[in-house]
Amino acid sequence: MPEVRLLRRYEVSNKLRIATYIVSFILGVILFILVEIAYGADFNDILFKLFIKPITSYEDLKVTLRYFIPVGITSLGLLITYRAGIYSIGAEGQLVLGSIFVAWVAYSFASLEKPISIVMALLAGVLGGVMWALIPGVLKGFLNVNEVLTTLMLNFVAYSLTDYLIYGPWRSPKSFNFPLTEPLNESYIIPTYMGVSIIGIAIMISLIVIINVIIKYTSIGYEIRAYGYNPAAAYAAGISPRKVALLTFILSGALAGLAGALQLTTVHYRLGPKPWSVSESLGYTSIIAAWLSRLEPLAILPASMLLAMLINGGLNIKASLGQPEGIVNLMNGIILITLVATEFVLNYRVVIKLR
Amino acid sequence: MNDVEVNKSLFLNAHNLSRPTIPLLRVKGISKRFGNVIALDDVSLDIYDGEIHALLGENGAGKTTLANILYGIYQPDSGYIELSGRKIKLGTPQDAISYGIVLVQQYPMLIDKMTVAENLALSIKDLGYLSSVRKIYGLIREISIKYDISLEPEMIVSNLSFSEKQYVELLRALILNAKILILDEPTTMLTTYERRKLFVILRKLIDEGRAVVLITHKVSEALEVSDRITVLRRGAVVSSRPKSEYDYNELVKLIMGSNVNDVTPVKYIHRQRSAPPEDVLVIKELNVANDIGLIAVRNVSLSVKAGEIVGIAGVSGNGQKELAEAIVGLRRVRSGRIVLSGVDVTNKEPYERIKNGLAYIPEDRLKYGIVGEMSVAENFILKNYKAFSKLLFINMRKVMDFASKNIDLYHIVTRSPLERAKVLSGGNIQKLIVSRELGLNTKVVLAHNPTLGLDIASAKLVHNELLNVRDRGAGILLISEDLDEVIKLSDRILVMYRGSIVYDVSRDKLSIGDIEKAMLGLLNA
Numbered sequence: 001m002p003e004v005r006l007l008r009r010y011e012v013s014n015k016l017r018i019a020t021y022i023v024s025f026i027l028g029v030i031l032f033i034l035v036e037i038a039y040g041a042d043f044n045d046i047l048f049k050l051f052i053k054p055i056t057s058y059e060d061l062k063v064t065l066r067y068f069i070p071v072g073i074t075s076l077g078l079l080i081t082y083r084a085g086i087y088s089i090g091a092e093g094q095l096v097l098g099s100i101f102v103a104w105v106a107y108s109f110a111s112l113e114k115p116i117s118i119v120m121a122l123l124a125g126v127l128g129g130v131m132w133a134l135i136p137g138v139l140k141g142f143l144n145v146n147e148v149l150t151t152l153m154l155n156f157v158a159y160s161l162t163d164y165l166i167y168g169p170w171r172s173p174k175s176f177n178f179p180l181t182e183p184l185n186e187s188y189i190i191p192t193y194m195g196v197s198i199i200g201i202a203i204m205i206s207l208i209v210i211i212n213v214i215i216k217y218t219s220i221g222y223e224i225r226a227y228g229y230n231p232a233a234a235y236a237a238g239i240s241p242r243k244v245a246l247l248t249f250i251l252s253g254a255l256a257g258l259a260g261a262l263q264l265t266t267v268h269y270r271l272g273p274k275p276w277s278v279s280e281s282l283g284y285t286s287i288i289a290a291w292l293s294r295l296e297p298l299a300i301l302p303a304s305m306l307l308a309m310l311i312n313g314g315l316n317i318k319a320s321l322g323q324p325e326g327i328v329n330l331m332n333g334i335i336l337i338t339l340v341a342t343e344f345v346l347n348y349r350v351v352i353k354l355r
Numbered sequence: 356m357n358d359v360e361v362n363k364s365l366f367l368n369a370h371n372l373s374r375p376t377i378p379l380l381r382v383k384g385i386s387k388r389f390g391n392v393i394a395l396d397d398v399s400l401d402i403y404d405g406e407i408h409a410l411l412g413e414n415g416a417g418k419t420t421l422a423n424i425l426y427g428i429y430q431p432d433s434g435y436i437e438l439s440g441r442k443i444k445l446g447t448p449q450d451a452i453s454y455g456i457v458l459v460q461q462y463p464m465l466i467d468k469m470t471v472a473e474n475l476a477l478s479i480k481d482l483g484y485l486s487s488v489r490k491i492y493g494l495i496r497e498i499s500i501k502y503d504i505s506l507e508p509e510m511i512v513s514n515l516s517f518s519e520k521q522y523v524e525l526l527r528a529l530i531l532n533a534k535i536l537i538l539d540e541p542t543t544m545l546t547t548y549e550r551r552k553l554f555v556i557l558r559k560l561i562d563e564g565r566a567v568v569l570i571t572h573k574v575s576e577a578l579e580v581s582d583r584i585t586v587l588r589r590g591a592v593v594s595s596r597p598k599s600e601y602d603y604n605e606l607v608k609l610i611m612g613s614n615v616n617d618v619t620p621v622k623y624i625h626r627q628r629s630a631p632p633e634d635v636l637v638i639k640e641l642n643v644a645n646d647i648g649l650i651a652v653r654n655v656s657l658s659v660k661a662g663e664i665v666g667i668a669g670v671s672g673n674g675q676k677e678l679a680e681a682i683v684g685l686r687r688v689r690s691g692r693i694v695l696s697g698v699d700v701t702n703k704e705p706y707e708r709i710k711n712g713l714a715y716i717p718e719d720r721l722k723y724g725i726v727g728e729m730s731v732a733e734n735f736i737l738k739n740y741k742a743f744s745k746l747l748f749i750n751m752r753k754v755m756d757f758a759s760k761n762i763d764l765y766h767i768v769t770r771s772p773l774e775r776a777k778v779l780s781g782g783n784i785q786k787l788i789v790s791r792e793l794g795l796n797t798k799v800v801l802a803h804n805p806t807l808g809l810d811i812a813s814a815k816l817v818h819n820e821l822l823n824v825r826d827r828g829a830g831i832l833l834i835s836e837d838l839d840e841v842i843k844l845s846d847r848i849l850v851m852y853r854g855s856i857v858y859d860v861s862r863d864k865l866s867i868g869d870i871e872k873a874m875l876g877l878l879n880a
């Protein structure tokens with residue numbers, strides 16, 4: 001029988017790192033394509049729909065960019081918590097809360113004019129995200145409660161909150177009994193240019209630059225990095241774990257909430273039930289984008305673009321083959337798993353001895 | 356000949372008093388570079404069974420790198436290794452172990468939350484997946500008794516002292532039945548008594564026909580215990596001969612090369628003060644528990660005055676770790692008070708203590724002293740990064756200047772200030788920490804084994820710095836397992852035994868005999 005052994009690697013070259021990384025991504029895509037072929041799809045057609053169509057056809061490019069913005073902003077926020085060694089998966093809920101806050105502002109101050117209305121809406125989104133993120137932040141910072149559990153559970157609470165609002169007090173009388181809210185007033189809608197939200201892209205790119213500077217060149221970033229790499233040494237050096245937990249949760253919540261605000265004001269205009277909800281599960285997709293960037297803020301751009309392409313491609317495939325809603329999640333899951341497997345390949349060498 | 360036969364013949368050779376012509380392990384022309392740092396440069400040496408082979412060299416000489424290559428952790432860039440005349444390839448530690456080569460690392464690599472037996476079970480391959488760890492309790496006890504090692508299989512690793520952890524690693528090597536044991540600076544944490552005990556074990560091991568490679572930077576130790584000495588300087592072998600052919604002064608010269616004049620003589624001047632100075636650190640009736648909730652520090656009261664060094668001697672594992680961690684704020688106290696320059700900081704966060712002028716040179720450097728993944732430069736500002744920032748922005752140029760200055764001043768060997776701190780050699784990491792902590796505007800220094808693992812020149816540098824900050828008016832609490840160091844530096848000496856201070860004497864009334872007795876609990880205070 002062949003003997004299989006796992007050997008710990010001690011030296012990992014950068015070349016190997018990047019190579020395994022690319023290979024694992026390709027592997028993930030191939031696995032997904034295999035699933036699709038089993039469904040009866042054509043290989044070339046799938047490749048075309050995943051990688052070519054999303055950026056070549058203008059209609060598709062618009063959709064790709066529409067995902068690009070929220071995924072980019074949200075994953076940038078998650079990146080901050082991951083840098084601190086805090087594993088939040090709560091961006092989804094924070095994004096939802098952001099959109100709820102925006103809706104509340106829009107319905108309560110319907111008469112506000114642009115640009116005040118837009119500024120108010122974006123601030124409301126940020127506030128909603130921050131509030132939702134502060135719950136796990138405080139629990140983590142003061143009581144050391146595991147953030148993975150709290151953030152995951154709060155996502156479901158956020159869904160339920162939306163459901164309560166759209167089935168209850170906020171249901172529009174004109175929606176033929178569908179659980180939808182009233183569309184936003186014109187003054188709360190951010191204009192797009194030929195179907196592309198230039199404002200959204202500008203906001204995302206400036207945020208990437210700002211967060212990059214914060215992480216690499218400021219004392220706050222220093223604290224976050226030091227704590228993330230070695231919490232014991234950071235604590236002994238006087239860095240407060242409480243401050244790091246609160247700060248990273250506030251920042252990531254703010255970004256997720258902002259993404260929620262943009263989703264509502266540029267794309268959806270109203271709250272609705274799953275799967276047409278404002279979040280579109282992008283809070284989860286963003287987790288993948290953050291890890292895909294290897295926690296490097298500037299790499300958030302290509303990483304979220306790639307994921308936006310894949311989402312769009314996945315949706316195209318789904319539509320043309322009449323596949324279920326879960327197919328895009330399946331693709332995301334496969335890619336995340338192969339990425340995680342990369343870590344393993346980087347740390348261990350698999351040796352197979354035939355005898 | 357297959358492996359088993361090779362091993363058998365080794366054991367036969369051991370009892371044959373004449374020198375075997377083929378060395379057990381031959382290292383030939385090994386070179387290794389990391390970027391532009393040449394860690395090893397064409398290193399050749401022969402290791403014979405039945406011998407203790409000392410590998411001597413300064414901090415950064417390449418000792419650990421060589422050990423890592425022999426243990427399959429690093430691959431050499433060139434050169435080869437022969438075992439009993441046959442070339443072998445050491446791709447991984449598992450390969451090395453299968454050839455009977457085991458390394459006891461400079462920093463024990465154990466899983467803190469597990470027991471001694473569980474840690475050891477990890478390295479035993481044929482234990483099977485589902486079998487109970489209890490199966491090896493017997494084996495552990497048997498070996499511990501045979502070599503007189505006082506460890507129990509059920510002990511939790513995080514409660515062990517540094518030297519006890521090293522013994523776990525040694526036990527591991529013995530369980531793996533190593534033919535060639537490499538020990539990387541095993542004695543740095545040991546008291547004279549413990550060191551002698553270790554040497555007895557090592558002699559026993561070579562009498563059984565094994566070979567021992569003892570890495571050290573202490574000349575006296577090499578002369579005391581080894582049969583053969585190889586001196587490494589800046590990655591190259593400068594001499595490799597039987598011990599009898601060396602004397603102390605020659606070895607010092609060989610180790611230091613042209614730097615031999617760099618060693619600053621330390622003037623251990625102890626100051627007599629006229630005006631009664633104020634207390635900068637006061638500890639009152641302190642009780643601290645260890646990780647499993649047992650009291651490790653019992654009713655300890657002490658005070659350190661400005662401009663004074665108070666030394667705490669003691670065998671490791673007598674509560675020093677818990678006391679130190681409580682003072683710095685890494686461990687809660689059960690009862691009692693800790694007062695820093697008049698401010699009660701009991702159970703306050705480390706930040707409050709740093710603010711009140713406390714500097715800390717930790718025993719566990721990798722855990723508490725540096726952030727290994729960050730650069731050397733960034734590690735220099737770990738305690739006062741805020742002083743280097745304006746409106747949140749860290750002035751990287753200032754940081755780089757500061758780092759370069761300290762790197763020069765303390766002769767820290769590094770490729771560049773931007774190198775990750777964790778790749779520095781053990782001694783260089785300590786120099787980084789000491790220079791950072793003592794450079795601050797400190798009122799109180801807690802130094803825990805500050806010269807552990809440092810070569811002569813660096814240790815003297817650290818002693819000089821400690822004396823300097825004392826002269827600038829800081830109070831220093833020196834907790835050290837190196838009794839010589841405590842005696843040389845301290846104005847007052849305390850001895851800690853089983854969590855209590857059992858002996859307290861000012862330096863003019865000191866009796867070394869009493870201190871040693873107190874350390875072993877033989878003195879009735």
Ligand SMILES: Nc1ncnc2c1ncn2[C@@H]1O[C@H](COP(=O)(O)OP(=O)(O)OP(=O)(O)O)[C@@H](O)[C@H]1O
Nearest residue numbers: 389394414415416417418419420778779780781782
């Ligand atoms: N992984 C690495 N990457 C880069 N440089 C390294 C690495 N490992 C060791 N070095 C460098 O190689 C040199 C030799 O280091 P080594 O750890 O072998 O010294 P040493 O003799 O064990 O010193 P010490 O007594 O301080 O432990 C040092 O300058 C060190 O910075």
Ligand SMILES: [Mg+2]
Nearest residue numbers: 419461780781
């Ligand atoms: Mg070393």
